[in-house]
Amino acid sequence: MTDEAVLDALRYMTLARTFDERATSLQRQGRFGTFSSVRGQEASVVGSASALDPSRDWIVPQYRELPALLRHGLPLENFALYFMGHPDGGAIPDGVRTLPIQISLAAQLPQAVGLAWGLRTQGGDGVVVTYFGDGASSEGDFHESLNLAGVTRAPVVFFLQNNGWAISTPRAAQTAARTLAERAPGYGVEGVLVDGNDLLAVHQVTAAAVARARAGGGPTLVESLTWRAGAHNTADDPTRYVEPGEDREWADRDPVARVERYLRARGALDDAGHERLAAECAAEVERALTVAFETPDAGAASLFDHVHADPPTRLVEQRAAWVARQEGMA
Amino acid sequence: MTTRTMVESIRECLRQEMELDERVMVLGEDVGRLGGVFRATEGLLDRFGGERVVDMPVAEGAIVGAGIGLAISGLRPVVEIQFLGFGHQAFHQIGQQAARLRYRSQGRYGVPLVIRAPFGGGVRTPEMHSDAFEALYAHAPGLTVVAPATAYDAKGMLAEAIASDDPVLFLEPLKGYRLVRDDVPDERYRVGFGKARVVRQGDDVTLVAWSAAIAVAERAADELAAGGIGAEVVDLRSLVPLDTDTVRDSVARTGRVAIVQEAPFTGGFAAELTATIQQECFYELEAPILRITAPDTPYPLAGVEDLYVPDVDRVVAEVGALMAVPA
Numbered sequence: 001m002t003d004e005a006v007l008d009a010l011r012y013m014t015l016a017r018t019f020d021e022r023a024t025s026l027q028r029q030g031r032f033g034t035f036s037s038v039r040g041q042e043a044s045v046v047g048s049a050s051a052l053d054p055s056r057d058w059i060v061p062q063y064r065e066l067p068a069l070l071r072h073g074l075p076l077e078n079f080a081l082y083f084m085g086h087p088d089g090g091a092i093p094d095g096v097r098t099l100p101i102q103i104s105l106a107a108q109l110p111q112a113v114g115l116a117w118g119l120r121t122q123g124g125d126g127v128v129v130t131y132f133g134d135g136a137s138s139e140g141d142f143h144e145s146l147n148l149a150g151v152t153r154a155p156v157v158f159f160l161q162n163n164g165w166a167i168s169t170p171r172a173a174q175t176a177a178r179t180l181a182e183r184a185p186g187y188g189v190e191g192v193l194v195d196g197n198d199l200l201a202v203h204q205v206t207a208a209a210v211a212r213a214r215a216g217g218g219p220t221l222v223e224s225l226t227w228r229a230g231a232h233n234t235a236d237d238p239t240r241y242v243e244p245g246e247d248r249e250w251a252d253r254d255p256v257a258r259v260e261r262y263l264r265a266r267g268a269l270d271d272a273g274h275e276r277l278a279a280e281c282a283a284e285v286e287r288a289l290t291v292a293f294e295t296p297d298a299g300a301a302s303l304f305d306h307v308h309a310d311p312p313t314r315l316v317e318q319r320a321a322w323v324a325r326q327e328g329m330a
Numbered sequence: 331m332t333t334r335t336m337v338e339s340i341r342e343c344l345r346q347e348m349e350l351d352e353r354v355m356v357l358g359e360d361v362g363r364l365g366g367v368f369r370a371t372e373g374l375l376d377r378f379g380g381e382r383v384v385d386m387p388v389a390e391g392a393i394v395g396a397g398i399g400l401a402i403s404g405l406r407p408v409v410e411i412q413f414l415g416f417g418h419q420a421f422h423q424i425g426q427q428a429a430r431l432r433y434r435s436q437g438r439y440g441v442p443l444v445i446r447a448p449f450g451g452g453v454r455t456p457e458m459h460s461d462a463f464e465a466l467y468a469h470a471p472g473l474t475v476v477a478p479a480t481a482y483d484a485k486g487m488l489a490e491a492i493a494s495d496d497p498v499l500f501l502e503p504l505k506g507y508r509l510v511r512d513d514v515p516d517e518r519y520r521v522g523f524g525k526a527r528v529v530r531q532g533d534d535v536t537l538v539a540w541s542a543a544i545a546v547a548e549r550a551a552d553e554l555a556a557g558g559i560g561a562e563v564v565d566l567r568s569l570v571p572l573d574t575d576t577v578r579d580s581v582a583r584t585g586r587v588a589i590v591q592e593a594p595f596t597g598g599f600a601a602e603l604t605a606t607i608q609q610e611c612f613y614e615l616e617a618p619i620l621r622i623t624a625p626d627t628p629y630p631l632a633g634v635e636d637l638y639v640p641d642v643d644r645v646v647a648e649v650g651a652l653m654a655v656p657a
Contacts, residue, residue, distance in 0.1 A: 091436035098404070100434045107427050108390040114399020114407075121355075121381060122404055140419075144392035150386055166638075306437035307472050308432075309495035312524060312571030 001050070001203055003268040006259060009050050009199055010269075011277060012067040013042035013256050018281040019066060019076065020288065022245060023083060027234040028085070031293075032083045038064050040197075040229025041163055043255030045131070046071070047202025048159050048224070051210050052129060058097040058119075060112035060130035062105075064161070068131070072098050076288035077295075084292060087302045106132055106139035109158065113149045116156035116213075127213045129157045129206070135166025137180050142185075148186035155213035157206065158189075158221040161196060163228035164250075168241040181223035189219045196226030197255045200262075227253070300326040334514040337507040338369045339481035340446075343488040344408065346518050348378050352401065352404060354492060357384040358393060358446075367412055368507050369447060389422035396443060398428050398497075401443045406492055414449035415461040415629075425470035433472060436506045440495040444488070450542045450592045451639050452505035454632035460504065461629055462593040465602065469497050476523055476568040477501040479544035481512045483567060486521030491533075493520065503542035510545065524571035528580065532560030535649055538603060539590040540566040543640065547590050550645035557646075559653055561563030568606035569599055570603040576605070578610045585616035585657065586649040588649050592639050595623040622648050 003010070010274055018038050021056055026032040049059065049068035059065070059072050066079055073096040082089025084102065090100050099115075103106040112130035113139070120125045136142060147157050160180055160240065164171050177183055190212070194205040202224055210221035231238050233304025235311035238247075263269035268275075303312070304319040334342065348354045356371055356378075360551065362385040365372030375383040386393045390411055397409040411417050428441045451460035468475045474496060478484040484502065491498035503510070529544060530551055537547040544565045551561035562580050566573065581587045587607055589600040600621040607619055622640045630638050 027528075087436060090434045091437045094438075099439070100431070104422060105425060107395065107422060110395025110423065111399040111402070111427065113392070114396030114401075115397065115403050116399070118400040118403025118405045121400075128399075141391055141395065143393070144387070144389035147387050147389065148392045148396060306433050306435075308474075309432070309440055314572060314574065 001200055003263065003266055005050065006199065006263060006267060009046045009203075010256070010259050010263065011281065012032055012046045012049075012071050013259060014277055015070065015076075015281045015284060016042055016045070016067040016254055018278075018285045019079070022285050024234060034233050034235050035083050036064050036233040037230055038066050040250065041161055041226045042067060043199040043259065044161050044202055044224040044226040045209060047199040048206040048222070050130060050203050051132065051207035052127070054097060056097075056124065057210065058099075058115060058126060058128040060099045060108045060115065060128055061101055062131050062133065062136065063101045063103060064133075065131045069098055072096060074098055076108070076284065077291040080292035081287050081295060086292070087298050088295060093199045106136040106141035108132070109141050109145035110148065111157050111213065113145050113152065113154050116154040117152045125214050128208045129156065129159050129210070131161060133166065133180050134160065134162040134164070134171050134174055134180060135169065138174055146187040146189055146219075149219040153216070153218040155216075156219045157213060158219065159206065160221060160223045161226055162223050164225050165228050165232065167236060168230040168238075179223060180224045181221055187258035189221050191221045191223070193223045193225060195257065196224030197253045199255060199259050212248040229254070240268075285286035291301050299323070331513050331515055333511060334481050335508050336481045336484045336510040337368055337370050338501065339370060339485040339514050340502065341374075342514070343600040344371060345377065347489060347492050348374065348382065350518070352382075352485060353404065353406045354386065354408065355382040355400070355405055356408050356410065357386050357397065357580055359386055359388055359412050361385060361410050368412060371410065376645040378489045390416050391414060391650050394420040394428065394489060394634060395422035397443045397445070398423065398431065398441050401441045402439050406442050408444040408446060408492060411447040413459040413539045414463065415456070415459045416445040417447055417463070421466070422565075424497070425473060425498065429470045429472035432496065441497045441519050442495050443493045444494075444500055445497065446500045448502045448504045448507070450503050450505060451629060451635050452542065454635070455504065457631060460635070462591070464501055464569060464591060465597060465599040468599055468602065472496065472499040473570065474523060474568070475501065476569045477503070477541040478567060479506065479510070479541050479565050481510055481514050482529070484649045485505070485514055486519050487523070487567065490520045490522055501541060503613060504578070505542045506545070521567070523568040525567065526573035526576035527565040527567055529563040529565050530561075530578065532559040532562035532584065535582055535586040535588060535653060536562045536564060536577070537588050537590060537645070537649070538564045538566065538577060540569065541592075542625060543592055545589045546640060546642055546645060549642045550649065553642065553646045554649060557650070559649070561649065572606070574606055574610060577607065581607055581611045582614045585614055586652055587615075588622055588643055588645070588652055590622045590640055591624075593624060595621060596626050598623055598630050617652055617655035620652050
């Protein structure tokens with residue numbers, strides 16, 4: 001990666017961390033719903049996403065990949081709206097090649113295979129990168145999808161963020177496999193294990209997987225070994241299951257600080273640059289939050305919009321009743 | 331116009347739609363060289379090649395999930411689930427994922443995916459194959475659920491399903507694949523969803539059914555007619571969207587209604603219809619709404635399935651008792 005590309009990555013990492021802090025605070029204030037932070041995994045998410053071309057590649061996310069979605073073009077305010085519980089939070093602008101956030105673990109994986117397979121069938125050269133965690137790798141959809149990807153040679157990269165935890169269940173209790181990447185060959189898929197807190201390494205490994213997929217070389221499972229630096233989400237209490245020393249060891253490997261040190265050592269970042277970056281990210285987060293909070297509340301009609309291309313009569317009648325009731329209460 | 335069985339009619343539709351639109355592809359277990367376990371896709375592999383007719387690994391969730399992704403990529407996949415009884419392993423991809431992606435993405439992604447699945451009994455399948463759980467799917471918002479009873483409807487409704495921009499669960503009666511046979515136009519045509527079919531007219535009682543139960547209702551109506559009871563038979567054709575108008579008009583005229591379904595009693599689609607009719611026709615009803623269904627037990631082994639699925643004798647007897655209820 002060029003210094004410029006690393007600086008760009010640092011910007012997305014910083015933006016995500018800034019948003020994480022504000023979102024956590026807003027959740028405590030009751031203005032956001034349950035929120036899952038990307039803290040600790042920024043290098044894993046941004047390093048992989050930075051290997052993608054948003055004009056042709058797709059991201060099929062889980063729910064902890066904010067900076068990847070931002071880099072791909074999703075407006076930050078949509079992300080804020082999502083966690084506010086506003087239906088507009090699910091909207092994806094035309095030309096932004098991402099699927100919505102996925103909550104049902106691993107359900108996105110076969111969809112990613114199908115999407116990649118379909119792109120190739122129609123002569124496109126796009127690659128699909130799909131994100132999920134070590135917990136999701138225990139789901140049947142993970143195994144079915146790797147198997148199918150192996151058979152179809154779909155241009156898909158399975159980006160497994162092994163952050164050590166599925167809520168409170170540690171990686172060791174999740175599977176007896178030594179590594180998750182080593183499962184790949186059993187499906188006829190390439191498997192790679194990478195230090196997920198090393199931005200450059202993650203980028204390099206993902207770029208190679210994407211290039212191979214684009215060239216017709218088939219799918220790759222990347223296991224990005226990282227660490228969830230906080231709670232699973234704002235409803236979780238990691239003090240009940242994470243040993244204090246265990247957490248500290250990984251805190252020393254903070255991926256954002258690591259990239260900053262790298263850039264400073266190369267003379268590509270100084271105090272002024274760092275302050276400017278922090279200020280820009282804070283301003284961007286505040287701008288997005290302002291847009292989100294100024295978005296009008298969704299009315300009853302929003303429950304019915306976008307359920308069917310051609311809504312059945314029964315639903316049209318229900319919509320009218322719901323809207324009339326809301327208007328009657330207004 | 332050619333006389334065709336239902337399975338021939340489905341095959342003909344797939345062939346014509348694939349010829350016309352190269353985005354249409356077929357995928358599922360054994361759909362290629364074998365032509366499907368019921369031969370619904372026979373000949374398609376030779377005609378359209380392995381890129382468009384794909385034998386999939388045995389994994390229902392991945393088959394439907396991949397179908398969702400293929401649909402988002404711009405294709406028109408027609409997925410075959412070998413038996414709806416195995417659809418449970420894909421229910422999350424059908425009911426939770428495909429059905430609500432348009433809503434979750436605020437209209438950005440529709441999922442033009444057809445899921446074909448044979449269901450219901452009567453052909454002595456091994457255990458677990460014959461479950462008629464259409465009500466589970468009808469309960470999933472965003473999913474269209476259709477169940478043709480004739481070869482004519484099978485062809486026209488499958489064409490409509492393939493043209494739909496939303497996911498459609500297309501239910502095919504196991505028993506009807508070769509038993510149902512009628513006149514089917516050779517050219518392409520569509521039968522729109524949400525319009526029930528009045529199979530035969532009658533003034534005394536309305537029999538509402540769908541899919542394989544239509545044949546039972548029709549034969550029961552013949553016998554009832556011999557006894558002087560005029561039974562009107564309404565074929566719903568589609569559960570979602572539901573044509574409440576046709577059902578209401580018929581029940582309002584006859585005053586009595588029996589719903590015939592292959593599925594168990596509790597929570598079946600007949601329960602939904604019962605509630606709808608009660609709400610819409612309360613003052614015109616002359617007797618309680620009757621549900622003629624399987625019992626609330628698992629679909630049994632082949633040796634006793636005739637005791638399980640409602641048959642003509644049972645429909646005639648229960649409707650006879652319904653007619654005896656004083657108005």
